Each structure stands twice: as structure tokens, then as C-alpha cells.
Amino acid sequence: MRKKELKLVITFHTTADAMAMEKVCKEQNVPGRIIPVPRAISAGCGLAWCAQLEEREEIAAAMKAAGIEEEAMHECMV
Secondary structure, eight states, X not given: OOXXXXXXXXXXXXXXXXXXXXXXXXXXXXXXXXXXXXXTSOOSSSEEEEEOGGGXXXXXXXXXXXXXXXXXXXXXXX
């Protein structure tokens, strides 16, 4: 079992937004991965983007450039 770490978890309003995020991040080599939304967080769709906390600015810039809007950005143990 993996040790839980404090991570950046970005939630989305729709599954389409989460899928668009994954596509953009893979194309631009932005760090992170799609995960199920952790139980501690309530979100509009069941998917979230998970990355290291220090990647916040790079991820936010990629989202803005692609026109992807997050529901929220959380810091939680994942």
C-alpha cells in the first residue's frame, strides 16, 4: 500500500472537463494524473487531477491556456 502524501487535487464540474484536462496535460507534458475524487472532498464529477503541490502554477497556466475551469483546488492527503 502506498504511503499517503499531501497533494494538489483539482476537481471539475463535469467529467468532460476532467477528460479535457487529462488530454491537455498529456499533450503538454504537465505533471499529474486522473484519480477518483477522494472521499474527503465533495465534487461535481467523480474524477480529479492529482499532482505535487509545487506543480500548482504550471497546472493552473495550462488550464487557463486550454480554457479548462476547475471546480476547486484542494490540498489533501492522497
